[in-house]
Amino acid sequence: MADDHGTSIERARQGRMTSEQIRRRMFDAALATTGTRGMTLGFPGLQMDDVIAAAGVSKSSVYRLWKSRDAFIGELLNEAAATFADQLSDDRALRTAIEIVASRPDLHATADGRRRLILELIRVVLEQNYYSTIDSAAWQSFLATSAALLADDGSESLRRVAETLRRGSDRFVEAMASFHEAMGRLLGFKLRDDFAGGFTLYAVLGSAIVEGLAVRHLSNPAVTDNFYLGPPTLTDEPTEWAPSAIGFLAIYDAFLVVDPDFDPRTIDAYLKELATATGADSVPPADA
Structure with a gap:
């Protein structure tokens, strides 16, 4: 009862x-x-x-x-696209960058020292991004949802999925572009004057390398998950680089140059600003 x-x-x-x-x-x-x-x-x-x-x-x-079940799946597909697109962004990159730059104030004063820091950021962050991608259920779901568009039958449900994916991709690229623009401002690097694509295209190319390698990982992980000797960063010794980082390094070298008007004394203040914005722990002063 x-x-x-x-x-x-x-x-x-x-x-x-x-x-x-x-x-x-x-x-x-x-x-x-x-x-x-x-x-x-x-x-x-x-x-x-x-x-x-x-x-x-x-x-x-x-x-x-x-x-019917098909009607439910149609709406669920769009809901999944929205949910997983919002989960793609990874805020660890900025925290990692803050830690690396703050840990080596001895490299802040010269362009060569700051380039070493940029190389280390690329080496570490792009490796993180790659492994975060291949281990992410959100990315796998985003990829599977994107594959649905290959079977586009002109239906309203797939049109809505395509629009949702586009918005999610735009947000992801915008976040990535903001990160790299912030790193350029932090360490005194800028886009070449003859490069009109801005940091958005820079981010699109970088994310394409990571995602392309992640797709290749599905069929040939022995190549994509290997490490290769690359240029030195914080020391004079060659160090191991992931393929994703090596690929992104090529983009960096092609599009960014030293900003001749940069004042390295701004690094400490901007580090603290970034740490506050991300909720990261306080950072040591650049002249410590």
Whole structure:
């Protein structure tokens, strides 16, 4: 009797749910099944009854919103695209950069010293970005969702997915461009005067290298996950570089030059500004 009473109460609660609440519960329950392994195109293993049970909603309310599993998958695909696109950005890069630059104030005063720091940032951050990408369920899901566009049948659902992916990609590139522009300002490097693409194109090219290697990793990890001797950074000895970092180094060398008007005395203040913006721990003064 008590169980029947509890079931009646639960059904009454479900009856008071709005359509948006039901949608949210269903989307959250469905996406939770992909959170650790990434989405596969079309969610082939997704069972509606399992999602409904996990969402804690009634079957009748679900099928009032979606007439079929395919209709639900169509909306879920767009929701997945939005969710995973927002998860692509990784804020560790700026924290890592702050730590590296703050740790070597002896290199701040000269252009050669600051170039060594830039090389170390590229070597470390691009390696981080690559391994974060290949290990990320969000990126795997983003890739799978993007693959859906290859089967574009002109449907409204795929059009919405394409637009969602574009917005997510734009946000990611914007964040990456801001990071590299901040590093240039911090260490006294600027884009060449004859380069009209700005830091946005610079970021697009850099992210293409990381993502391209991540895709190649799926078929040939022996090449993409290997390390190669590259130029020295903080010491005079050659050091190991990941392919993603070597590829990005080529972009850096092609497009950035020393800013002749840079004042290295600004490094300490800007480091503190960046640390405050990211919530990072305080940094030592550049002249410590």
